[in-house]
Amino acid sequence: MIVLATSDKGGTGRSVTTSNLAYRRALQGDDVCYLDFDFGSPTAGAVFGIEAAGRGVKTGAGAHSYLLGDVAEPARIDIWRESSWLKKERPPGAGRLVLVAGDEGGGEFQVQPQMIERCQVLLARLTEEFDVILVDLSAGRSYAADIVQGATATIGAGTPVRWLVFHRWTRQHILAAHGLVFGERGIVQNGERLGYTREQMEDSIRFVRTAVQEPDSPQLGLLRPTQASWLHQCHEELLKLAAQRGLGRSMVAGVIPWDPVLQWREQIIRDLDIDSTQIANPETGQAFDDVALHLTRTSH
């Protein structure tokens, strides 16, 4: 399966959440590859705790160099071995967890037909080796997104392609995510141009709400009663707006609660962070597990 992780706005929690989903799927036994296609800012290495790839790799063998044709194969990093958080944490039964990082200083570029071909070759190779490939696309409409959407359009029916669209729980983010998916030259329209039906596209797209503080969350326990009831009202308004804009419950893969560890350390949340040191909330781990499992439900 190929999972395309995107968002309209930057800083939505796309990389932090997708990295945690990759980790959870590997714990569930799948071989997982994380492909960092955020060419402007490929920082997934930092989330995985891999110092040498904190802002992409410096070797000139990252995903960006591969698409440009500079290397025959992008370098792979074994996350279980290289990550400072996960080094001694691979439990028996866990699948492979591999990062194909971006290049430090890569930047955006114009789409050339050869890049789509190279991307197709890379995805075909990876799908032979891995159960799940998560592709972190940059925010908004990008060349990377065009290349990957073009490349996945020719992938065989045996490899499902899913979109996860990340957004914060605010008015601006809901409107922006709606535009990215349903708007002019958005994901659905592009998909239709590539030969998919509208139903197929809508079936393959799900939204993930990130860093959500539900009005009854204990973290908001210090609010005055007036603030608490106002917050309930805001939450209801957002639910209504999301439903009106096609981001309602049936289109949601999951809701990731606000978590201090994600806010301050942007890291992988391990079970020991929940059970032993108790720095992360159990609800966050549960939400990651739920979304990770959701990916393979036949009808999402």
Ligand SMILES: Nc1ncnc2c1ncn2[C@@H]1O[C@H](COP(=O)(O)OP(=O)(O)OP(=O)(O)O)[C@@H](O)[C@H]1O
């Ligand atoms: N569930 C969460 N709880 C608390 N903070 C979060 C959560 N998810 C993300 N964050 C915070 O949001 C910030 C942005 O997250 P992240 O870098 O994953 O977003 P992004 O969409 O990949 O951004 P960019 O567009 O810059 O690549 C992080 O610094 C992190 O602190």
Ligand SMILES: [Mg+2]
């Ligand atoms: Mg990111």
